[in-house]
Amino acid sequence: MKDKRDFRLEIASIESAGDYVRDILKQYKCTDRDMVRAQLFTEETMVYWTETANEGDILQINVRKRFKTISLSLSYRGAQSNPLAISDEEEDETEFSFIGQNILIGLSTVTYSYENGYNVITFTLKEKGTNPVILIIFALAAAIICGLIVNRFAPSLGPGLSASILIPLSKAFFGLLNAIVIPFLFLSVIASIFNMENIAQMKRIFRILFSWFLGLTAMSAVIAVLAGMIYFPLQNGASTGVNEVNIWTQIAKMLFDIIPSNIFQSFLDGNTLQTIFLAVITGITMLxxxxxxxxxxxxxxxxxxxxxxxxxxxxxxxxxxxFICIFDMLLSGDGRVLLSSIAVVVLICICFLLIVLLCLLSVALIEKQNPLQYIKTIGPVLLIALSTASSSATFAPHSMIASNKQGIRDYLANFSIPVGALFAKPFVVPVLLLMTLFVGNFYSLTFTAADVVSMVLLCVILSVAVPPVQGMGIFLFTIIFKRFTIPLEGLAMAASLFMLFDYLMTTGNVFSINISMLHTEQRLREKDKRVIVYNNQKC
Structure with missing residues (x-):
């Protein structure tokens, strides 16, 4: 299915072009978030091209659907003009805003080409589907009901059904997933770095902002580690077995193991850290x-x-x-995992609460603000994140509140909010770590303190390095489970809870973005004051 229309490449046509894109995507049943992103993509591209276009130039918009993937392409004939690239001569504030908007759009889904005199830029999005949380809840309920029925009325069918159908199906799925994980990780990290070329020009803001992102993530990691060590039994590091190393030796081994001795072997072995290292080096080289x-x-x-x-x-x-994995658990007599998961859910919620309280404490101490008043100010943004589980949906109201009510300069808000969606994910770390320990404990695996520390380091690296894409939960757990030899059958429970926590994690991550942005603004004001004082003394 394909739709296309021509527009004059001029400012006056931008509104009609945006309306056309919105109306077409409504027919294709896209999400409201994707329609906003597509309109922003169209408007920003047209604004950029009108600066160099000649009078009478024509812009063609093509919308094509194949299966559930929709491609929105904009093209015009003229001199090469890449909207994803920015001239070094542009003003700083424009640059911050432009990059922030491009990150919001999702640079990994945007491609540009110049062929036969035509500029073509394409944005890829998905058709709206059923809420994944509803599907997960339905699958869990159906598996529990089927398991109880079979165990009650036909218990002799259980072993045969499990061995001949359920286990082979789950192994086939996890084998296919395992084959995709490493190349996707490698390419997604390269694309993330490659499309962030201009961040190097923003050292002043990015250095402060990113230090807050990492600081909050480190705080989250410490809380998660303490919770994991308190709740889950740890193996004595001095005991015999595969974990017979002290904590510093194992951490040092993990860090030195990042550098591969053979490029291809790291892919064949599925070594995650080596793959990320190679991706970072490749991405920087491409820059x-x-x-x-x-x-x-x-x-x-x-x-x-x-x-x-x-x-x-x-x-x-x-x-x-x-459905298959939970059904198989019940047939195998392992249904207790469903009840025991309640405890880890409560533990994760406690970790979330502690992170929020510490962030509010920083608001009181650093910003000298009343925490309750602060929550009241950003409450509408958090409610949007909680109801949609989408950080992109909060972009417009978050920017408005940051600029109008929190006194944050416009270019900082336009840059920080979308960049934070990529890098600020402190609320992901406790879920990754505690669910990994929970599943490992269920399969009778024990970990030393060194294992837990190296595990949380991997969780932090993955949470920062991997972009927030659909299926990120199962993708991340696959990497962590492979690293610590946890059976992949446990992915079903881990991924289910990860998706159920998605609303809280998104809300928490948006909250952390605002905290980081607020503290960055405060640091910038202090630096501005010092510059003014220095200039006055000089005069």
């Missing part, structure tokens, strides 16, 4: 030579899109896999 090898850049962008689509397709089967 240095950006524009020199356009074919390679295009291959990376298109490959990332291909593997992202494949991961989406695999993750769409997750409700079925959850």
């Amino acid at each position: 240095v030579y950006k524009g020199r090898f356009p074919v390679i850049s295009k291959v990376v962008s298109e490959s990332n899109l291909i593997f992202s689509t494949m991961l989406d397709a695999i993750c769409s089967l997750m409700p079925w896999v959850i």
Whole structure:
């Protein structure tokens, strides 16, 4: 299915072009968030191209749907003009705003090409589907009901059904997922770095902002580690077995193991940290030579899109896999895991509460603000995040509240909010760590303190390095489970709870973005004051 329309490439046509895109995507049943992103994509591209276009130039908008993937393409004939690139001569505030909006759009889903005199930029999005949380709840309920019925009325069928159908199906799914994980991780990290070229020009703000992102993530990691060590039994580091190393030796081994001795072997072994290291080095190298090898850049962008689509397709089967795995657990007599998961859910919620309280304490001590008044100010943004589980949906109200009510400069808000959606994920770490310990404990695996510390380091790295894409939960747990030899059958329970926590995690991450942005503004004001004092003394 394909729709296309021509518009004059001028400012007066922007509104009608945006309306056309919105109306078409409504027909394709896209989400409200994706329609907003698509309109922003269209408007920003047209604004950029009108600056260099000649009078009478025509912009063509193509919307094409294949299966559940929708491609929105904008093209016009003229001199090469890449909307994703920014001239070094542009003003700082415009640059901050432009980059922030591009990150909001999702650079991993945007590609640009210049062929046969035509500029073509394409934005890929998905057709609106059923809320995944509803599907997960339905799969869990159906698995429990079926398991109870079979155990009550036909218990002899259980072993045969499990061995001949359920286990082979789950193994086939996890094998396919395992094959996609490493190449997707490699390409997504490269794409994230490659498309953030101009952050290097923003050292003043990005350094302060990113230090707050990492600081809150580190605080979250410490709270999660303490909770895990208190609740889950740890193996004595001096005991015999595979974990017979002291904590510093194991951490040092993990850090030195990041550097691969063979590039291809790291992919064959599925070594996550080595893959991330190679991706970072490759991404930085591509930045240095950006524009020199356009074919390679295009291959990376298109490959990332291909593997992202494949991961989406695999993750769409997750409700079925959850049904199969939970059903198999009940047939095997392991239904107690469902009840025991309540305790870890409560533990994760306690960790969330502690993180929030410490953040509010920083507001009181650093900003000299009343925490209750602060919550009242950003409450509307948090309610949107809680109801939609989408950080993108909060962009407009978050920017408005930050600028109008919190006194944060516009370019800082326009840059911090979308960048935070990529890097500020402190509320993801407790869920990753505690669910991993919970599943490992269920399978009778014990971990030393060194294991827990290296585990949380991996969780922090993954939470920062991996972009927030659909299916991120099962993707992250697959990597962590492989690293610590936890059976992949436990992914069903871990991924289910991860998706159920998605609303709270998104709300918490948006909250942490605002905290980081607020403290960054305070630091910038202090620096501005020092500059003014210095200039006055000089005069």
